[in-house]
Amino acid sequence: xxxxKRVAEAAGVSTATVSRVLANGPHVRPEVRARVLAAVExxxxxPNLVARSLRSQRSSTIGLIVSDxxxxxxxxxxxxxxxAAYEAxxxxxxxxxxxNPEKEAIxxxxxxxxxxxxxxxxxxxxxxxxxxTMKFNFPIVIxxxxxxxxxxxxxxxxxxxxxxxxTRHLIDQGYRRIAxxxxxxxxxxxxxxxxxxxxxxxxxxxxxxELVCFVPARPEDGKEATMRLLAQTPRPEALLAxxxxxxxxxxxAIRQSGLAIPDDIxxxxxxxxxxxxxxxxxxxxxAQPTHDIGATATDLLLKRLDxxxxxxxxxxxxxxxxxxxxxxxxSDRPKPNARARTAPR
Amino acid sequence: xxxxKRVAEAAGVSTATVSRVLANGPHVRPEVRARVLAAVExxxxxPNLVARSLRSQRSSTIGLIVSDxxxxxxxxxxxxxxxAAYEAxxxxxxxxxxxNPEKEAIxxxxxxxxxxxxxxxxxxxxxxxxxxTMKFNFPIVIxxxxxxxxxxxxxxxxxxxxxxxxTRHLIDQGYRRIAxxxxxxxxxxxxxxxxxxxxxxxxxxxxxxELVCFVPARPEDGKEATMRLLAQTPRPEALLAxxxxxxxxxxxAIRQSGLAIPDDIxxxxxxxxxxxxxxxxxxxxxAQPTHDIGATATDLLLKRLDxxxxxxxxxxxxxxxxxxxxxxxxSDRPKPNARARTAPR
DNA sequence: CTGAAAGCGCTAACAA
DNA sequence: TTGTTAGCGCTTTCAG
Numbered sequence: 001x002x003x004x005k006r007v008a009e010a011a012g013v014s015t016a017t018v019s020r021v022l023a024n025g026p027h028v029r030p031e032v033r034a035r036v037l038a039a040v041e042x043x044x045x046x047p048n049l050v051a052r053s054l055r056s057q058r059s060s061t062i063g064l065i066v067s068d069x070x071x072x073x074x075x076x077x078x079x080x081x082x083x084a085a086y087e088a089x090x091x092x093x094x095x096x097x098x099x100n101p102e103k104e105a106i107x108x109x110x111x112x113x114x115x116x117x118x119x120x121x122x123x124x125x126x127x128x129x130x131x132x133t134m135k136f137n138f139p140i141v142i143x144x145x146x147x148x149x150x151x152x153x154x155x156x157x158x159x160x161x162x163x164x165x166x167t168r169h170l171i172d173q174g175y176r177r178i179a180x181x182x183x184x185x186x187x188x189x190x191x192x193x194x195x196x197x198x199x200x201x202x203x204x205x206x207x208x209x210e211l212v213c214f215v216p217a218r219p220e221d222g223k224e225a226t227m228r229l230l231a232q233t234p235r236p237e238a239l240l241a242x243x244x245x246x247x248x249x250x251x252x253a254i255r256q257s258g259l260a261i262p263d264d265i266x267x268x269x270x271x272x273x274x275x276x277x278x279x280x281x282x283x284x285x286x287a288q289p290t291h292d293i294g295a296t297a298t299d300l301l302l303k304r305l306d307x308x309x310x311x312x313x314x315x316x317x318x319x320x321x322x323x324x325x326x327x328x329x330x331s332d333r334p335k336p337n338a339r340a341r342t343a344p345r
Numbered sequence: 346x347x348x349x350k351r352v353a354e355a356a357g358v359s360t361a362t363v364s365r366v367l368a369n370g371p372h373v374r375p376e377v378r379a380r381v382l383a384a385v386e387x388x389x390x391x392p393n394l395v396a397r398s399l400r401s402q403r404s405s406t407i408g409l410i411v412s413d414x415x416x417x418x419x420x421x422x423x424x425x426x427x428x429a430a431y432e433a434x435x436x437x438x439x440x441x442x443x444x445n446p447e448k449e450a451i452x453x454x455x456x457x458x459x460x461x462x463x464x465x466x467x468x469x470x471x472x473x474x475x476x477x478t479m480k481f482n483f484p485i486v487i488x489x490x491x492x493x494x495x496x497x498x499x500x501x502x503x504x505x506x507x508x509x510x511x512t513r514h515l516i517d518q519g520y521r522r523i524a525x526x527x528x529x530x531x532x533x534x535x536x537x538x539x540x541x542x543x544x545x546x547x548x549x550x551x552x553x554x555e556l557v558c559f560v561p562a563r564p565e566d567g568k569e570a571t572m573r574l575l576a577q578t579p580r581p582e583a584l585l586a587x588x589x590x591x592x593x594x595x596x597x598a599i600r601q602s603g604l605a606i607p608d609d610i611x612x613x614x615x616x617x618x619x620x621x622x623x624x625x626x627x628x629x630x631x632a633q634p635t636h637d638i639g640a641t642a643t644d645l646l647l648k649r650l651d652x653x654x655x656x657x658x659x660x661x662x663x664x665x666x667x668x669x670x671x672x673x674x675x676s677d678r679p680k681p682n683a684r685a686r687t688a689p690r
Numbered sequence: 691c692t693g694a695a696a697g698c699g700c701t702a703a704c705a706a
Numbered sequence: 707t708t709g710t711t712a713g714c715g716c717t718t719t720c721a722g
Contacts, residue, residue: 358708358709359708359709359710360709361708361709361710361711362707362708362709365707365708371707372707372708373707373708374707374708377707377708396714398714399714399715399716400713400714401714402714
């Protein structure tokens with residue numbers, strides 16, 4: 001394992017000069033530069049990043065703190081972040097918090113200890129309120145969640161609008177008794193609920209509290225909540241799931257109950273995943289530009305690293321409604337007593 | 346940002362003593378220990394991991410190098426690795442290689458530069474053969490792939506057996522003309538092909554080269570390969586996909602072709618994912634103990650860190666066959682001209 | 691344009 | 707039991 005010292009010896013220069021050459025620094029005679037480069041080559045020298053980081057108090061690692069990498073939304077984002085980081089010569093430290101504020105705190109600490117260059121973070125509501133009061137020695141970019149007055153860059157979906165649009169779609173299709181399952185730990189769930197309610201209100205559809213659930217964003221919880229919703233009488237005509245994990249649970253519950261989609265109950269969700277187009281019927285949903293979110297977040301972080309005093313940016317991306325088979329218009333459905341009225345095909 | 350020096354001053358001891366206390370070292374008077382701990386508390390001191398790593402030449406980061414985090418198999422493994430690492434006080438550096446040997450080399454280099462404690466790695470065939478000749482200053486645990494004579498721990502599925510069992514299942518269900526799509530870059534694909542062929546041979550079913558494809562393990566490629574297979578006459582009766590990404594593509598292709606599963610073509614795959622039980626019909630597959638694989642790999646790595654000269658271990662796990670609707674017996678199928686002979690339900 | 695020297699914050703001999 | 711000291715490998719003033 002060659003060190004800078006050995007390279008310096010081999011090239012007949014000081015370590016300072018080697019360092020300069022490696023940093024592409026100015027004030028080095030081309031001839032000397034060539035000699036150093038040759039020595040680097042010959043010894044297969046690679047700078048020790050740990051030493052570099054200790055000395056320069058900077059590093060080429062960025063932290064990515066998400067609640068669960070198994071959530072397809074975060075999986076896609078991680079991939080995008082990793083790709084963008086790689087391009088820029090950075091590596092990614094990945095952490096899962098399970099939406100657990102304690103783990104969030106621990107990992108944030110760890111980021112400090114590990115001297116990361118910066119962090120991309122998707123905090124729980126609980127942590128977001130702390131975030132403004134805490135001091136970090138690295139920049140943070142918030143993704144997916146909103147942290148109102150935080151002095152940090154963020155990139156997120158227009159959740160209110162997206163949920164409004166999705167709910168509106170359900171209403172337009174003729175559904176009235178619409179249930180919603182939202183993630184309880186995130187601001188995202190709240191915002192989507194607001195969009196959901198706004199659409200209902202606008203159409204003078206009464207809000208039925210029993211039809212709105214806030215649960216942890218996990219398939220089990222989504223399933224359980226759906227089971228409870230399905231047990232109500234009258235049964236909801238449609239169900240909106242606030243993310244892919246909840247939708248997964250909802251679908252499992254509907255299947256287990258032997259109900260047909262959309263005839264017995266329509267289903268709409270957030271997040272395009274590998275399976276949403278493969279199930280029968282394919283799911284109507286709001287697709288988030290996950291790759292874009294990850295790439296943008298990384299870009300914001302790197303830009304801020306470059307210029308710590310640039311103005312704070314908040315990037316809001318739009319989701320796109322993918323209307324598919326799980327929410328076909330109510331009137332098109334061959335109802336037992338309406339079949340005669342419905343044109344064939 | 347308190348340093349060990351300040352803590353030492355505050356506690357009225359030397360930095361060495363602080364270090365000892367922090368390392369839970371022996372030979373420290375309880376009274377002094379208490380004083381140090383108090384100072385640590387008071388100053389909210391946290392050791393700088395970078396400095397620690399530089400000095401001790403060890404670190405608490407483990408590298409995880411997979412081909413694509415979006416592959417549900419690797420997603421699940423990453424999660425398990427991260428959990429186990431967290432438990433043990435380690436963090437995870439995540440890297441995607443896209444089965445690209447160049448990227449594999451770069452990341453392996455990077456691991457060296459970053460001074461990681463160890464690496465969990467799923468190499469391409471191409472890299473695996475190099476692996477034995479390369480020297481690393483950290484232990485590597487191989488997952489998913491096999492590296493025959495490598496002096497390193499590994500944990501993988503009994504791929505031959507699993508593929509044999511899955512193919513055997515198809516044969517038992519009455520299928521004869523069986524196609525297979527395998528990943529081209531991994532040893533895993535090869536081994537599964539061998540199990541596949543062995544099962545066919547054993548049943549005296551002729552091997553038809555046109556029915557075996559090796560493609561990159563991506564949905565697009567799986568779809569394309571399936572399209573080609575479906576275009577053949579006679580069409581295959583069943584299709585075996587060697588992993589979840591290929592199965593995703595295969596399913597998309599079958600859907601797009603307007604074919605029914607299993608009536609027109611049966612489908613069997615590897616890897617339990619969120620969607621395999623949600624599609625209609627649910628997919629028959631070999632479920633891999635992903636969490637177990639990740640946890641075991643991490644365990645092997647930590648154990649080796651603890652004792653570098655312990656004997657090399659190769660952990661082989663068994664997959665479990667989940668027989669479901671996508672491969673129901675051929676004779677049970679209500680065929681147009683057989684319906685009369687088939688007992689209802 | 692180049693080198694000497696001073697650390698970054700920590701650990702680990704070695705002394706005391 | 708504790709302190710002194712010498713670095714880990716690198717970057718970065720400051721001189722020359």
